[in-house]
Amino acid sequence: MKFYVDAMFGNLSRFLRVLGYDCLLRPNTQNTSDFFYKAKEENRIIITRSRVLYYQACKREISSIFINKEGIVNILCDLRRKIKIKLICDPNNSRCSECNGLLVKIEKKLIRNEVNNGTFEHFEEFWKCKSCGKIYWEGSHWIDIRRKVKEVEECVKNEN
Numbered sequence: 001m002k003f004y005v006d007a008m009f010g011n012l013s014r015f016l017r018v019l020g021y022d023c024l025l026r027p028n029t030q031n032t033s034d035f036f037y038k039a040k041e042e043n044r045i046i047i048t049r050s051r052v053l054y055y056q057a058c059k060r061e062i063s064s065i066f067i068n069k070e071g072i073v074n075i076l077c078d079l080r081r082k083i084k085i086k087l088i089c090d091p092n093n094s095r096c097s098e099c100n101g102l103l104v105k106i107e108k109k110l111i112r113n114e115v116n117n118g119t120f121e122h123f124e125e126f127w128k129c130k131s132c133g134k135i136y137w138e139g140s141h142w143i144d145i146r147r148k149v150k151e152v153e154e155c156v157k158n159e160n
């Protein structure tokens, strides 16, 4: 399942990448036909807040999801309902939240000068983005991610 999210969904694209999904964020300047072309070419599901864009995509037989919810938890609940998206929290399966690149595990000693002392002392496992080089570890943001995913699971479970 690969995604192409409309320009106003920066938060969502970062979140989906952290959960391991290949997710592109549409640039503000990209015109609709390029957006559709790339989505179709790369077999990506479009996520948009625009009803017009949603219908245009459907007409072109591009998988598309219309979201009118606010807030990451509500949006993920909606995706869970509509396409049964799996929300798996695993840093080993995560992608770069900044650039969508793949992460590879990197030996701790190799990143000595790339993170601050506290982080280096406190964590044992690190990952590096193959594309932009950003270093990741299972820091406090993962607590927040796990909490949000749990909220989504609870909310969807209660509906069934």
Ligand SMILES: [Zn+2]
Pocket (backbone or CB within 6 Å): 096, 097, 098, 099, 100, 101, 129, 130, 131, 132, 133, 134
């Ligand atoms: Zn990156």
